[in-house]
Amino acid sequence: MPFLKYFPNKNVNSYIQFLKKGIRLMEKDTKRRIPLWGKICIGIILIILLIGCGGYAAFNYYYNQMNIESDEMVVDRQEEVFDVDENPGNLKEMDPESIQLDSASKAEKDSSVINILVCGEEAINDNRGRTDSIMIVTINQKDDRLSITSIMRDTYVKIPGFSDNKINAAYHNGGMKTLVATVKENFGIEVDGYVLVNFDSFQKIIDAIGGIDITLSEEEVRYLNSTNYISNRANHNLTVGKNHMNGNQALGYARVRYVNKDGNVGDFARTLRHRTVMAAIYDKMMKKSTLELVAMIPKILPMLTTNIKKPDIVSYLTAGVQVRDKNPKLRTLNVPVEGCYKITRVGRMSVVLASPLDENVKQMHKFIYGSALKDKKQDSSSAHITVGQ
Structure with a gap:
């Protein structure tokens, strides 16, 4: 390579240090914080300059630090497991055979809307566990909107190739490929890729970005400081109001379901906390300098599992930055939506x-696709799913 002589060690770390040095020089004399779009432009320019001397090698290096799964990868099937609730309360038990779950005949997909399935895995004994959080992160380029759709883990669904079960069992049964197929089968959403992180990695990611700010109620503080949801007892020091949480505290907060949050209880409260944590991460990342963002790359990427290809990662990041620059507001939706669900028992x-x-499904599609749906001829059967009893 023609410029390799400028890097005495001739390795990826030399290129990254050069990239960081260039960013530092460009930020040094800037009187105000460079906006996010400016940071991305700076990074792209420097990477282009480095292409001839290893910049592409650096990108390849860090991309390959992630756990990359191909769509053709064969995933082992695991034995199906069904929850047994010891304290069901007054919930009436229903026969699984009495519930008929139909399928969407067609999945929605639009080139102007990017959907990434983001999941948190609760792994046990190094075996494939269940997904404690299931979210669809959407970049809607047509309406300039960023959004997060949470699917409650206790939602009873059809799982292709397996018995009907809670949606969080789909990953356990057949990996992310099965969960992607489950989302498509039941909700008519065809995702463009997925990102998976386990609990340990989640904590490390929060610590890598310097923690997040979360506001707690008195009831939440009392619960978190007195239970093992926060596994490290040294972190049982939360107070009412705004708290700067580390990874261990943030994970404990995100998993709480038995404490009311903004009028929500149970899994509704937990998924709301998931979205609160994601919004806090989003806010924290937006406040980082370019140098800080670059420095976090080698810390965070090795903790992620994804099937997103290299060209698509660049495309999705660019689209996200462009949308965020036009409209930084992060919208959220919980599924099932308000007023359209029943809490019951299936089996035990x-x-x-x-x-x-x-x-x-109708409200979910409207929230995710927005005006992109108006450009298509609407066919009610394409998104019609019924629950029969």
């Missing part, structure tokens, strides 16, 4: 039935 497990499911 408590579940949430998205009922009527066709109304959930």
